[in-house]
Amino acid sequence: MTNTAWKQILRSLEKSLNPGVYTVWIKPLRGTVEGNKLTICAPNDFVANWVRDRLLQVIKETAAQVLGNEPKITVVANVEKKSVAPVIKKPVRSKPLGERVQAKEIGLPIVNAPKPIPVQNWRFSFDDFVVGPSNELALAASKSISNTAFASDHLFLSSGPGLGKTHLLHSVGQQLCKVSNRNNLRVACLSSEDFATRMVLAIKGRQIDQFKTQFRENLDVLLLEDVHFFQGKEKMQEELLCTMNALRDRGCKVVLTSSFLPKEFSGIDNRLVSRFCSGFLAHINRPDMETRRRIVLEKARRLQVAVPVEVTDLLAERITTDIRQLESCLNNLVLKARLLNRAVTMDLAWEVLDNYAVPNAAPDFGHIMEFICKSYSLSEDELKSKSRKRQIVLARNTAFYLARKHTDLSLKAIGEKLNRRHSTVLKGITKVEREISQQTPLGRQIEKTAERLTP
Structure with a gap:
């Protein structure tokens, strides 16, 4: 029973936390529930301290939901283990891209997607990306870098939150795995914070050489999110710069995303900014009304629900700056209609919009x-x-x-x-x-x- 309760807590945390945070910090933990006590065992002191300082509250809230009351939590370190750094496999000689791929994992959170590509690895594809004037350049560049004919092996995508950066990043990863003639295409898709965390763990575990080999020599594709995270972190900037230079010299593909353009960064080495700008830069703007309408229609099609034209227009008019919020609003509208056994109507849409929309979609x-x-x-x-x-x-x-x-x-x-x-x-x-x-x-x-x- 105690083992089952911990598994339920893990499943809830996996749904609520950022995938990288869950993979690096939560997945290695072991938990034991005894009455109103939850004992969590971390692989080492470093992870135990991180969990205590940054994740204890969210674990406590999740455990309370699963167990029915708030438990007393103790976090301890497994003194037998010296490091949680992943096992680094020997380099595999690169082959050209071109055919379908069967790949396997080489450490966390690097993913070499198997065939067929599992949903948890590639959440999005080009097929379900709705294109419009605001994002057509970014889409074209992302599709191009997924093919061998693209003039640059480096792409930098920028936009505000919820406008499609992650969607395109995963689409590139999925497409490259589909068209590769490598039996083991080596793709790393992770956030910049995950990259930094892995580097810190490697230093703590005295495995920095293996870390460098993994990212500089054992990769064919690097997909890195939110590179503005590196601002003010000099040692990590130096490592990222060396990694990108090594990947460039080997002809590997690199796609970076950020909420800001490189010229807006502060506390970033000029050499790294130059490297960010060395490839193709594409910015995603806010979608226009017609694009937002088509996003609602595409999402409704995937949910297999009929949405009246007036409801589609209402959602598209009210939510203009965040596509994630637009899709979330439709999700909640459809869910509420199904739970109440009602049709999707304007009245129901207005009720749901109270939680999302603003009468004026562009406040000054x-x-x-x-x-x-x-x-x-x-x-x-x-x-x-x-x-x-x-x-x-x-x-x-x-x-x-x-x-x-x-x-x-x-x-x-x-x-x-x-x-x-x-x-x-x-x-x-x-x-x-x-x-x-x-x-x-x-x-x-x-x-x-x-x-x-x-x-």
Whole structure:
């Protein structure tokens, strides 16, 4: 029974956490439930301390849902194990790309997708990507790098949150695995934070040489998300630069994503910025009304539900800045209709939209400031002050995030309105996006606050 309870907790955590966080920090844990006590065994002290400092609250909340009450949690380290660094396999000599692939895993979170490619590895494909004027260049570049004829082996995709970067990244990975003539195409698809975590674990486990071999010599394709994470991290920047140079020299393909363009980065080595810019850069803008309508229709088709034209138009009119939110709204609308055994109607759509949409889909900066001050019980002067109080910093970072998401203001312009440098704005937005993507308690709080934004 105790083993079953821990497995249920793991399954719930896998659904709620960022895949990279779950793979690196949660999956290696072992848990034992005895009455109202949950004992978690980590592979070593480093992982145990990380879990205690950063993941204990979300584990406690998940365990409470599974067990029916909040348990007392103890995190201990397995002293018998010295490292959780993955086993590094010997390099395999590269072959040209061109035919279908049968691949296997070579350590976490590097995935060499088997045939057929499992859903958990490649969540998206080009077939279900809805193209429009805002993203047609990014789509064309992503498709091109998936073929051997593309002039560059390096692609940098940028956009605001929820506009399709991850979708295209996974589509590239899936397509390359389909067309490769390698029996074991070696693809690493991971976030920049996962890359950094693996590097730290390798250093702790005295396996940095194996880490370098794995990423510089044992890869054919590197798909790396959110490279703005490396800002201010000099040693990690140096390792990434050496990795990218090595992959370039071997003719490997590299696709990077970020919420910002390279020129907007702060605290990044100029050589690395140059490397980011060495390939093709494609920015994804906010989709227009017609593209949003087609996204709703495509999602409805996949859900096998009929959505009236007026409902499609309503969703597309109200949710304009985040495609993930648009799809989530439709998902919830369809689920509510099925649970209530009702048809998808305008009345039902309005009920669901109360949780998502804003009457004015593009609030200006003034309204965002008013909303933030009201939400956090602060004055505008306090937001603009030099105060580093936790609540004020959180409110200020949330304002940065919402201004970037809902307006066309540059980072510099946003910073000037709040008496901050553009580098401070960038760091604040990065922190907010990280909390939201990892679905931490703070991230969920920020997300709920952002959803209430109304003019």
